Amino acid sequence: MATTYLTRTSGTPTNALKWTYSFWVKISALSTTDDTFLLDFNTDDNNRSNIGFNGSQQLVVYEKVSGSTSQLFTSNRLFRDNSGWYNIVVSCDRTLATAGDRTKIYINGVQETSWASQTNPTQNTTGIINTAVNTLIGKYSQNTYYFNGCLSHVHFVDGTAYAASTFGSTDSTTGEWEINTSPTVTYGNNGFFILKNDNVINDQSGNANNFTLGGGTLTKTEDCPSNVFATLNPLYYAASQYTLSQGNNSIVYATDSSRSAFGTIAMTDGLGKFYWEVKIVSDPNNKGAYGICDDLYPDLNATGAFIDYSGGYGYFANGQSYNGGTGASFGDAITTGDIVGVALDMDNRKLYFSKNGTWQNSGDPTSGATGTGAAYTVAAGKTYLPAIRVRNGTNGAFNFGNGYFGTTAITSAGTNASGVGIFEYDVPAGYAGLSTKGLNL
Secondary structure (H helix, E strand, C coil): CCCCEEEEECCCCCCCCEEEEEEEEEEEECCCCCCEEEEEEEEECCEEEEEEECCCCEEEEEEEECCEEEEEEEEEEECCCCCCCEEEEEEEECCCCCHHHCEEEEECCEECCCEEEEECCCCCCCCCCCCCCEEEECECCCCCCECEEEEEEEEEEECCCCCHHHCEEECCCCCCEEECCCCCCCCCCCCEEECCCCCCCCCCCCCCCCCEEECCCCCCCCCECCECECCECCCCHHHHCCEEECCCCEEECCCCCCEEEEECCCEECCCCEEEEEEEEEECCCCCCEEEEEECCCHHHHCCCCHHHCCCEEEEECCCEEEECCEEEECCCCCCCCCEEEEEEECCCCEEEEEECCEEHHHCCCCCHHHCCCCCEECCCCCEEEEEEEECCCCEEEEECCECEECCEECCCCCCCCCCCCECCCCCCCCCEECEHHHHCC
């Protein structure tokens, strides 16, 4: 969301003592110093209630009434996964006699019971959440703290405390927590359901409790709890030195030294065939390289250029293919505005590159074991990650299937028989976007 947030003013509640907040969240980045907020009901600094993450990446459910803390839950668990989605359900019933039952918090269907700090709300005492006050999603009311990430299927229920099983269920085969896209709930006066489809912030509960967009733009994403796409991984050492944005799909780096960034989904022998795109936003010094790297690269947690490593294979800005620090004649030079397509056939270990829809070196990603025009036959028995080398102003925007380069939608979608991902150019037959569904075709 960056500086994007949603706002509305709540009305008179059906029952201020009972409410449920359920949402799916994919975290792009969390501050190590400031709090980030996923729900904020507030009147002023002394009367507010928040749900979000603190600077230590702990989940926090907090309420202050008349300047005093009336509810506080701080998790021992840390929320640092930038590759997947969490379903978080906060269910409150302040009429219950047992203090520990009044607020229940579920993570991916399991009730959280381990707390670094815990202050239960007082029985039959009205708080701030679910009252007629200002309501924010993605921003803190008393400061410019924003949430950086993606939200999906955001429900607020006024008057009923539901368990997590209303909003999801455990898959009997995989054991994973799966979304219930159309739960049966009674929303009450202040209830709402937003971000069900695309980036729609009009209420889909039937209440017309619509939100107003503030501070930025909402970008539609194909990435969702049912199909998680790769992004660049912000947890590697060098990530502290470049800037990731737009759900960790865009990278900016200005310094005259080599750094590499890597994707969150790995590919191994026999796993299938995958395709993604990178748009060169700027590369004034022709230093960018785009490709894959095995996860044994010693600089994954240090610095350097992945194409200088024996397990790194790339298409360099000068048009050469590069591996282990050695370049070879391959294709056309790449410049600002160009789109590099990467096709990795892990069934046959062949790697192909395209420029603006034209496969370089007369490549044919559908040629199977023959590998016609492949840039490389990559080493067997390795686990590979998408990779980019940045230096001296190399700025790139990845499209792993979301259909966007940064905040700009692709101009015209190419054909894609797999149906996994939306891309600028035609996806080779048999290939899919790099996502959980793409891994399981």
